Amino acid sequence: MRKFLQGVIVVSFLGMSSLFSQSLSKADSLINTLTEDDFVSKEMRLKNLKELIFIYQSNSHEKSLEYGKMALELSREIEDENSEIEMLKILAFINNQLCNYSETDKIIKGFE
Numbered sequence: 214m215r216k217f218l219q220g221v222i223v224v225s226f227l228g229m230s231s232l233f234s235q236s237l238s239k240a241d242s243l244i245n246t247l248t249e250d251d252f253v254s255k256e257m258r259l260k261n262l263k264e265l266i267f268i269y270q271s272n273s274h275e276k277s278l279e280y281g282k283m284a285l286e287l288s289r290e291i292e293d294e295n296s297e298i299e300m301l302k303i304l305a306f307i308n309n310q311l312c313n314y315s316e317t318d319k320i321i322k323g324f325e
Contacts, residue, residue, distance in 0.1 A: 236268045243268075247283075259287045259296060266303060278307045 243261045246253045253261075262284035269276040281304045288296035301320050308316040 240265055240268045255287060255291050256293075259284055259291065259293065262287065263296075263299075270307070274307050274311050278304065278311070281307060 243265050246261050247258055262280050265280040266277050285300040288300055305317050305320040
């Protein structure tokens, strides 16, 4: 039974590693769309930034925070209030995870 459980754990770990590698590969292609050019709309860049936040939130809060700030700025630029609120919530969550409580408080006070 113990060998079986060890096998399950190893297979699970390998599966998670593979998924993470696929996510990073996807992240690379998303990052390439963030440059300002005529081929990618601002709305599509915002969507891609949101996806990058999701990809990095489990393994790099700092990168997730960086993309969150970019998404917040872009949502304000295109006047997308729903995305702006969503990004503020996400930034508050990420800052809380990083123990940046003063930043979290600033974001929360912005909602009041």
